[in-house]
Amino acid sequence: MTLTQVVIILAGLFFGYRLVSHLLSPGTGEQDRSSRRPSDGQDGRGDANGHWRDYGPAWSDAPPPAPPAAWYQVLGVAESASLGDIERAYRQQISQYHPDKVARLGEDLRQLAERRSREINAAYDIACRLRRG
Known part of the structure; x- marks a missing residue:
């Protein structure tokens, strides 16, 4: 070569x-x-001369938290779904986000799957309590 x-x-x-x-x-x-640079430097991340200093995201840059979804939206079923339909939807949803399935993926995806599986489990618990009790 x-x-x-x-x-x-x-x-x-x-x-x-x-x-x-x-x-x-x-x-x-x-x-x-x-493109995010302020013209006057008055947001606490730039100085009076207009020099930009990025110290990380400002609190105002963070998106607002999403409102909690209803249990039937999380499971992807109708609000009037039967217990059998709820169980099928739960098993299908949880199989996608189960910790064993995402164990070899990156840390961000594992955290996302963990959060999503917690949401799915909570929605399933609420649905079961409503249907059985």
């Missing part, structure tokens, strides 16, 4: 890595940061 081929391969790997990392993590580029 010649030196030219090695340089071309390394350049291709470098630019490929940069492209993939940019596509997989949008919102971290300089273009996105400059």
Whole structure:
């Protein structure tokens, strides 16, 4: 292998890595940061001269918490569904988010699956109490 081929391969790997990392993590580029830049620097993250200092997300950048969904929306059934329909929907939903199925995935996906399985279990408990009691 010649030196030219090695340089071309390394350049291709470098630019490929940069492209993939940019596509997989949008919102971290300089273009996105400059579009959020305040003009007067009065939000506590910029100084009086307009220099931008990003110390992480401000509290105002966080999305508002979502309202809790009703049990039938979480399970994906009608509010008047029978106990059999509720059980089928529960088993189908929980099989997608079971901790054993997502054990080998990334930490973010495991946390999402854990939160979603807690929501599904809580919705199933509420539905069973309503139907049986």
